[in-house]
Amino acid sequence: MWEQARQALDQSWARLLGQFAALLPGFLAMVVAIAASFAVAWMLAALLHALLSAMHFDQRLERGWPSVSDWSPHHSPALLVTRLAAAAVLIMGFLIGISALDVSLTYDLVHSIVGYMPNLMGGVMVLLIGTILARFLSRSVLIGAVNINLQYARLLSVGVKWMVLVLAVAMTLDHLKIAPGIVQLAFGILFGGIVFALALAVGLGAKELVSRSLEREAEKTPTETAEEPFRHL
Template identity: 35%
Template sequence: MREFWETALLGPLESLGKKILALLPNVLAMGIILTVGLVAAWAAGYLVERVLRVIGLDHFCDRVGVNAALARGGVKTDPSRLVGRAAYWTVALFATVAALGALNLQPINQFARSFLAYLPHLFAAALILGAGYLLSNFVSQAVLITAVNAGLPPARLLAACSRWGVQVIAVAMALEQLGIAKTVVVVGFGIVLGGIVLAAAIAFGLGAKDLAKDFLERRLSGRPDRRAPDDLRHM
């Protein structure tokens, strides 16, 4: 009976203890790598933020309208601090993956390799979304100013359609970069973009109907075009 208990209980416990003891150096290495990596991440984020503040990134972004675009999106942090945080989390992610790799466990190593291979796609998608958001605001403002100067009534609707169109394109490109449901993304992108273009065309048509009516009345009645001199109109 005693031999049975020794074989059934003590044997597995002894084997587990040996595995834990063999894993302790790897756990210690993981802790050291993670600690050093987090300190390096904090230092990298701090240095990047300080350097960007010294060279005047915040002032430049405020002058070109980036700060205003971020504020409209609910982001109240300075661009220098945002880039510093991005640097911190980038180094911290690499440090975490390296620390997990120190355990030398096959499933964790496989996950770390897959994550590192996928990480560039995540960064590219984030950059595409950020650039698309800023570009959409710029395009929207340009369309709004142009439509107001042209006297089109649905100026705000045209500006909103242009903004959403650019953002939809950015989201589709980001999802394409991530490799998420490519067929669904392409079909959905076509439907949404087509709807935005149709809405913009209808809005433009409704806004320009008075201009078209006036143009046709002048042509049919033979009245001269008051907006252009006779010498230019007959050229």
């Protein structure tokens, strides 16, 4: 019986060693793929950085899309592009390496990661557009509110900015399928909260404004109601 048990153990050990040996070329290929992707990523990053610097990419983008530099590392959109390109090459190298193992589990992993990529790209795009839109609307509201003499111009502008940002983040998370139920609930609470806060702030501010305006109207002397002398055009 002991002999049979020993034989079973030997066979099991031999099978394990055989399977491990079969995996070795795959591991080696993975290591080579990752190492190569590191080298390619490094070279690509250096090349891109030199190219973008020569093009004065940061300065050009600052004029057209100033919000991009806000969330770029060291406020440099060129650095952001460089790092994104390098990260893409590294991820690709890692996926190639994983798939070289030729195991059904790794195949499923690669398949699901690749299948998730469109969601990731879509999410990034939504976030990017949301950030740019938030900045644009916030500026528009700020300038418009100042031009019509609203004392709470800054508050309105910040409120609009956060409303758009919250909406963009919620859309991004929904797109990435990360806790969709919680995101919807949290978004509803946050968005509603911001709108309510704005309504309260503006409502209370306007109350004061209306009363001041009525007081001024009542206190106006006949000379003050005379036609205004300024003609701009």
